[in-house]
Amino acid sequence: MTANPIANPPDPAPDPGRPALLVGHGYDLHRLEPLAPEGPGRPFVLGSVRIDHDRGPVAHSDGDALLHAVTDALLGAIAAPDIGQLFPDTDPRHDAQDSREFLSEAVRRVAAAGYRPVNLDATVICERPKLGPHKAAMRAALAALLGLPEARVNIKGKTHERVDAVGEGRAIEVHCVVLLERSGS
Numbered sequence: 001m002t003a004n005p006i007a008n009p010p011d012p013a014p015d016p017g018r019p020a021l022l023v024g025h026g027y028d029l030h031r032l033e034p035l036a037p038e039g040p041g042r043p044f045v046l047g048s049v050r051i052d053h054d055r056g057p058v059a060h061s062d063g064d065a066l067l068h069a070v071t072d073a074l075l076g077a078i079a080a081p082d083i084g085q086l087f088p089d090t091d092p093r094h095d096a097q098d099s100r101e102f103l104s105e106a107v108r109r110v111a112a113a114g115y116r117p118v119n120l121d122a123t124v125i126c127e128r129p130k131l132g133p134h135k136a137a138m139r140a141a142l143a144a145l146l147g148l149p150e151a152r153v154n155i156k157g158k159t160h161e162r163v164d165a166v167g168e169g170r171a172i173e174v175h176c177v178v179l180l181e182r183s184g185s
């Protein structure tokens with residue numbers, strides 16, 4: 001995939017005075033709608049794991065809210081442009097895009113800035129589907145994408161107690177934080 005050239009200048013040389021640790025925060029929300037042909041929902045994918053559900057995210061890309069939040073946390077930690085700036089939803093190349101490509105570009109930028117991930121902690125909030133049976137697969141997939149052992153990747157699932165759009169099953173929300181450490185000199 002070619003990233004947006006305007007938001008994609010050559011990587012700057014790592015700052016020799018850069019701090020030993022950086023923290024990044026990511027957040028994402030997608031509306032959940034009935035799947036085609038009844039509605040505009042895409043197949044439900046979370047943490048790159050496909051989950052059977054009668055609703056799915058409305059999105060330009062594949063709508064993987066967990067990967068989007070993690071991507072923004074990585075980009076945020078190195079003060080890079082965010083996912084919406086790097087991969088604008090007006091660009092037809094990103095239609096139904098596999099979000100693992102967004103995350104891979106963020107991982108590449110983190111390395112170019114002279115850092116590597118230490119750990120990730122994410123909270124997924126959705127009423128349905130139940131995430132418990134899928135957490136191990138999501139954790140394994142995220143660990144592989146980040147180049148981390150699974151013990152440094154945590155995914156927590158919560159409901160929204162039937163309150164508001166998330167609690168009514170009409171949206172999914174993800175919060176996460178990631179820690180980076182300086183690599184090399």
Ligand SMILES: [Zn+2]
Pocket residue numbers: 028029030059063064065068
């Ligand atoms: Zn998103």
